[in-house]
Amino acid sequence: PRTLKVAAAQLGPIHLTSKREEVVSRMITLLRSASKLGAQLVLFPETAFTTFFPRHLINSQEELDSYFDSTDTITSAPNTKPLFDEAKTLGIDISVGFAERTTDGKGYNTSVYFSAKKGEIIAKYRKVHLPGTKEPFANPDAVNQLEKRYFEPGNLGFTAFRTPDLIPDAAKKRSGIKEHGKGDPIMGMMICNDRRWAEGWRCYGLQGVEVILCGYNTAGFAPDLWGTRKPMTPKEAERDAVFHHKLVMQGNSYMNSCFSISAAKAGMEDGKYDLIGGSCITTPEGHVIAEAKTKDDEIIFAEIDLEDCRQGKEKTFDFDRHRRVDQYGPITVQ
Ligand code: CDT
Numbered sequence: 001p002r003t004l005k006v007a008a009a010q011l012g013p014i015h016l017t018s019k020r021e022e023v024v025s026r027m028i029t030l031l032r033s034a035s036k037l038g039a040q041l042v043l044f045p046e047t048a049f050t051t052f053f054p055r056h057l058i059n060s061q062e063e064l065d066s067y068f069d070s071t072d073t074i075t076s077a078p079n080t081k082p083l084f085d086e087a088k089t090l091g092i093d094i095s096v097g098f099a100e101r102t103t104d105g106k107g108y109n110t111s112v113y114f115s116a117k118k119g120e121i122i123a124k125y126r127k128v129h130l131p132g133t134k135e136p137f138a139n140p141d142a143v144n145q146l147e148k149r150y151f152e153p154g155n156l157g158f159t160a161f162r163t164p165d166l167i168p169d170a171a172k173k174r175s176g177i178k179e180h181g182k183g184d185p186i187m188g189m190m191i192c193n194d195r196r197w198a199e200g201w202r203c204y205g206l207q208g209v210e211v212i213l214c215g216y217n218t219a220g221f222a223p224d225l226w227g228t229r230k231p232m233t234p235k236e237a238e239r240d241a242v243f244h245h246k247l248v249m250q251g252n253s254y255m256n257s258c259f260s261i262s263a264a265k266a267g268m269e270d271g272k273y274d275l276i277g278g279s280c281i282t283t284p285e286g287h288v289i290a291e292a293k294t295k296d297d298e299i300i301f302a303e304i305d306l307e308d309c310r311q312g313k314e315k316t317f318d319f320d321r322h323r324r325v326d327q328y329g330p331i332t333v334q
Helices: 020-036 061-065 081-090 169-173 192-196 198-205 234-255 306-314
Strands: 003-010 041-043 093-101 107-115 120-126 186-191 211-216 259-264 267-269 273-275 280-282 288-291 298-305
Touching: 003 020, 003 280, 020 041, 020 081, 020 298, 041 211, 041 259, 081 093, 093 211, 107 186, 107 211, 120 186, 186 192, 186 198, 192 198, 192 211, 192 234, 198 234, 211 234, 234 259, 234 280, 234 288, 259 306, 280 298, 288 298, 298 306
Parallel strands: 003 041, 003 259, 041 093, 186 211, 211 259
Antiparallel strands: 003 298, 093 107, 107 120, 259 280, 267 273, 280 288
16 A cells, blocks of 8 residues: 555634734644644645735735745745744645745745655645636625735646655555556645636646645635525525535546545634635545534544555546547637
8 A cells, every 4th residue: 555644734714913923833733733643744725824815905015915925935934934844843744825926026826845854845836726806896795806916827737746755665666556657646736716627637637646735715605706596695605615615626536536635724714704614635536534523723634545546547537548638629729
């Protein structure tokens, strides 16, 4: 077996007024709980260090900038470094989302993968599918999602990467996945809304992905944003939002024969904006094997065997034998 102990670190609400130090200290507490379970990899949510600020119209550049970080300094800045230091100390790889500001002033909704053994970021992903609008809705009670205002669409593609140092060499030799080389895990990151789009999953699937990592902030009730067949109460809408979250994680894991780990920022942020929970771990057969019980800080943990990806990759979804690309042209035409 190629066994991996993995966890999603769900975060409860973070507010506009929350202090970074407090958030990072909560994240470190979660990391320590995961460590006690033996976790080798912990996934944190989208924009994990702050409230989900794109719901607000922020006109002050200074305030807006306070929600952004640079990839160059995320592991060394005083208010984020302690998380990466702790990961290194505990020997746990982490993947974490944050709003990224580049040196030329562009904004991206980004997540990085930090290797504990290497002590550095080894992969970066920028969210491709940015939901919502550029301008706020006229309805003052609407929940806005101004990601198109604050972020550029991601430009790094869906690039799978190998994570070194997680699987013992002996187990790797027995892996037998010829086309995937030595047997180090093949991972891919996506962020929130991306999980609803089959195309990103398939791009990863085609690279032999074994574990998808997806952090999210998903509004439980946002009738101006969500398309629903009939009006729903906030409770019904939230139930539906959790259903659709799990539906896409389970369905796409199955169709691409991979595990998936999803981590929510959950609960009532900024006084009145409720985010769903539902962080979970799914198998290549599409089953949920671990799931959040709360909408607060919580570790969702599972021991997985990457060899379980083989059944699907070599049979039902053996792409080399069964895909029919000559029929798929419309997918990439505007
Ligand atoms: N953060 C994020 O991408 N949230 C979206 C909300 C949907 S807006 C229509 C999501 O897909 O969960």
